[in-house]
Amino acid sequence: METGSREKLMEILKKFRNAMLVTQASHGVLxxxxxxxxKVDDATGDIWFMTSIDSGKVDxxxxxxxxxxxxxxEHRYLSLSGRASIVRSRAKIEELWSEEAKVFFPRGKDDPHLALIHVSPREGEYWDNHGAAGLRFLVEAVKAYVTGTTPKADSTQHGAVPLSAGQTANGLTSSR
Structure with a gap:
């Protein structure tokens, strides 16, 4: 169910430089x-990471x-669920290479163990209590505390957004 805006989700996503990647091990443990x-693809929201092909996450x-x-x-949170794939394209590695990656790949972009993880998110959920949204949330939280209810949030503060193929004219995915 869509409760937020894709534009808001992408705006938040572009602010991050690091993430936690969650995979499932062969014995079922996350x-x-x-x-x-x-890289975060502006049009699709696809995410790219670098890794070693020898890493357990590849398996x-x-x-x-x-x-x-x-x-x-601080006050921004984002969760994306989707499918990942391992990409070994030297051209794509060249495109995404950054000198920062040399910390983990001292042999550089030509390291034969270097691969990419491509994540195509199908849905995302965000919570943004930064700035004015945070002040609105604080007011709602105080009201909720006093009245014994839960705080209300609007789509600038919290939203769930489908992101996969079959998008509608406004860029959102149809739920049918």
Missing amino acids: RSRPMALM EIESNPEVNVTLQE
């Missing part, structure tokens, strides 16, 4: 690890490509 965002993604990407900073 595993999270911090990852540097190499986990190849066994079960369903992943979650979580992002958090």
Whole structure:
């Protein structure tokens, strides 16, 4: 069910530089690890990370490509659910290479163990209590506390947004 705006979700997503990538291990346990965002595609919301092909997360993604990407900073939170794939294209690695990656790949962009993780999110959910939205939430929280209810949030503060193929004219995915 759509309760927020794709534009708001993308605005929040573009503020982050790091994320937690959640995969499922072969024995069913969920595993999270911090990852540097190499690129966020403006049109699709697709996310790119760099990794070593020797990493356990590569095996986990190849066994079960369903992943979650979580992002958090002070008063902004984002959760994206979708499918991941391992990309070994040297051209794409060249395109996304950054000198910051040399910390993890000292042999550079030509390291034969370097691969990419491509995440295509199908849905996302955001919580943004930064700035004016945070002040509105604080007022709602005080009202809720006094009246014994729960705080109300609007689509600038919280929303769930479908992101996969079959998008409607306004850029959102049809739920049919």
